[in-house]
Amino acid sequence: MVNGPVPAISIFTSFDGAPLRWATWQADGQADGPADGGRPLILLPGRSEFIEKYQEVAGDLTAAGWTVHALDWRGQGLSHRPTANPQALWVDDFATHVRDLLAWMDAVVGDPSTVGPVPVLAHSMGGCLAILALAEAPQRFSHAVMTAPMLAILPHRPNRLIRWLARRKNAQGQGHRYAWGQRDFHRMDRLFLLNTLTSDRRRFAVQTDRFAADSAYRVGGATWGWLDAAYRAMADATAALPRLTRPVTILVGGGDRLVDNRPARAAARFDHITVLRFPKGRHELLMERDEIRQKVMADILDLLAGTAHPPLSSSH
Numbered sequence: 001m002v003n004g005p006v007p008a009i010s011i012f013t014s015f016d017g018a019p020l021r022w023a024t025w026q027a028d029g030q031a032d033g034p035a036d037g038g039r040p041l042i043l044l045p046g047r048s049e050f051i052e053k054y055q056e057v058a059g060d061l062t063a064a065g066w067t068v069h070a071l072d073w074r075g076q077g078l079s080h081r082p083t084a085n086p087q088a089l090w091v092d093d094f095a096t097h098v099r100d101l102l103a104w105m106d107a108v109v110g111d112p113s114t115v116g117p118v119p120v121l122a123h124s125m126g127g128c129l130a131i132l133a134l135a136e137a138p139q140r141f142s143h144a145v146m147t148a149p150m151l152a153i154l155p156h157r158p159n160r161l162i163r164w165l166a167r168r169k170n171a172q173g174q175g176h177r178y179a180w181g182q183r184d185f186h187r188m189d190r191l192f193l194l195n196t197l198t199s200d201r202r203r204f205a206v207q208t209d210r211f212a213a214d215s216a217y218r219v220g221g222a223t224w225g226w227l228d229a230a231y232r233a234m235a236d237a238t239a240a241l242p243r244l245t246r247p248v249t250i251l252v253g254g255g256d257r258l259v260d261n262r263p264a265r266a267a268a269r270f271d272h273i274t275v276l277r278f279p280k281g282r283h284e285l286l287m288e289r290d291e292i293r294q295k296v297m298a299d300i301l302d303l304l305a306g307t308a309h310p311p312l313s314s315s316h
Contacts, residue, residue: 175225
């Protein structure tokens with residue numbers, strides 16, 4: 001069990017009526033309520049994740065004076081699930097997620113002309129969506145920090161073939177079906193020794209224990225429709241990187257086997273993008289063992305506060 005502050009939970013009705021679950025962790029020393037202080041920060045989870053997984057991260061952020069707002073993406077957490085099988089994660093287009101995000105920010109954070117731009121901390125799929133949102137609405141954001149942004153996936157798989165199959169299956173009306181080899185959450189998914197996400201047993205168990213205890217949180221593998229939408233979004237996000245007008249810092253793990261970090265590392269050639277590499281880290285740097293995570297969080301807090309100016313492509 002990993003400890004952290006318990007957030008205040010609310011429901012936001014998105015542009016199409018879909019109920020989306022979100023949370024706020026108030027900055028330490030601030031009273032409850034939306035207008036009681038603390039610097040606002042947007043926290044965007046990755047695929048299949050949920051708000052409570054980030055309680056420990058939120059504790060670090062609130063202790064540093066941030067009031068943290070996080071969102072359960074549609075299709076996961078306790079937000080709206082549009083498929084007959086609620087574990088089969090599907091979205092028509094990642095533009096829907098971006099539209100959800102910006103509408104939610106309008107309601108929760110407020111008009112940027114009044115409150116000003118805010119920073120965003122995003123992981124994996126959340127990083128891909130943050131890049132798309134930065135490209136669409138740069139006035140909303142001051143800067144971005146991302147861990148393992150999903151710009152490419154499955155570094156040791158035939159991605160061209162998988163992308164072609166996903167597009168074809170989706171066009172044939174099979175978008176809600178699991179891709180070959182994918183399935184619902186299974187008890188084998190709880191085996192720490194088989195995981196490629198983190199080297200920390202306790203933090204790995206935060207998600208799998210919740211899935212085992214409460215079926216409402218469970219998310220299975222990828223559907224053809226999700227894969228088709230993801231490949232399109234990753235291409236769009238990679239193409240958007242050189243055009244971004246806000247500073248972006250990307251943290252990647254040398255042992256990441258889920259996301260292909262080559263596009264992120266290549267982005268270090270752009271003046272507004274910094275890449276930090278943690279050779280011993282896996283995909284979930286925010287959930288890594290203390291030896292790695294303490295340095296990750298220290299760097300993130302410095303970056304969010306605007307006090308760090310690391311060299312491009314530095315390693316830790």
